[in-house]
Amino acid sequence: MKLVILERDGTINHDGDPFITSPEDWTPLPGALDAIARLNHAGFHVAVASNQPGLGRGLIDVATLNAIHSRMHKMLAAVGAKVDAVFFCPHTADDSCTCRKPLAGLFEQIGERYGLDLHGVAACGDNLEHLLAAQAAGCEPHLVLTGKAAVLAGHPLPDGFPRGTQVHADLGAFASHLIARQGR
Numbered sequence: 189m190k191l192v193i194l195e196r197d198g199t200i201n202h203d204g205d206p207f208i209t210s211p212e213d214w215t216p217l218p219g220a221l222d223a224i225a226r227l228n229h230a231g232f233h234v235a236v237a238s239n240q241p242g243l244g245r246g247l248i249d250v251a252t253l254n255a256i257h258s259r260m261h262k263m264l265a266a267v268g269a270k271v272d273a274v275f276f277c278p279h280t281a282d283d284s285c286t287c288r289k290p291l292a293g294l295f296e297q298i299g300e301r302y303g304l305d306l307h308g309v310a311a312c313g314d315n316l317e318h319l320l321a322a323q324a325a326g327c328e329p330h331l332v333l334t335g336k337a338a339v340l341a342g343h344p345l346p347d348g349f350p351r352g353t354q355v356h357a358d359l360g361a362f363a364s365h366l367i368a369r370q371g372r
Contacts, residue, residue: 190231192366193298193306193327195313196238196274198335199359200224201260207242210252211259217334223363225269230367233302236274237294239317243278250278273301289317295325312362314338316349323350330354330362 197203200220208214224234242248248256257274264270275294277287287293299306311322314335322329329350333341334357340346345353356362 189233189302189304190370191233191235191298191302191304191306191309192227193235193237193295193309193311193322194224194271194359195315195318195335196236196260198314198337199312199318199332200236203335207240207247208256209242209248211255214256214259216260216263217358219358219360221264221267221269223359224264224271225267226360226363226367228269230370232366233272234270235298235302236271236276237289237298237311237318237321238274238276239289240276240278241280241288243276244280244283273298275301290320290324292321292324295321295327299325310362310366312356312359319350319353328352328354330356330365332356332358332362334358 194200197208201217202215204213227234240253275297277294279285279288295306307326309327310330311327312330312332313319314332314337319329319331331337331353356365
């Protein structure tokens with residue numbers, strides 16, 4: 189099985205200020221939905237791993253989060269794409285959980301769901317926490333220069349990023365890279 193693990197906010201959609209708190213706030217980044225469609229058509233399953241501390245802070249509830257994801261799924265379906273599963277951590281940074289990135293808990297849950305060893309699975313996001321969690325789970329780290337990472341465009345990666353992190357302009361460039369690589 190070919191699997192890709194994506195961060196949601198800043199990778200697939202615009203970041204909220206500070207959180208996406210309603211379905212109307214969820215707006216895809218240019219080309220992101222088409223990128224997921226291209227990954228799907230190339231045989232990749234797509235899972236999302238996302239910290240959602242707005243739940244722990246009481247800024248949104250699970251019904252609202254489900255409505256946000258419903259909007260995402262409908263917009264993906266409209267372009268012939270799908271995300272197979274969304275895994276999220278509802279905790280705040282002050283909670284002692286193992287699922288909040290940069291810990292690997294969400295990634296481990298994805299591996300368990302699919303019955304896969306995640307070694308070498310491409311994981312793509314716009315922030316250090318996502319890449320550290322990916323690395324801890326054995327995934328191959330990919331950074332997109334959208335969302336939080338937009339400020340890094342044109343600069344070397346700061347210290348602390350996983351060794352071997354591959355950098356892409358956006359999710360479309362990441363998808364093109366993976367699809368071209370599998371064709372070799």
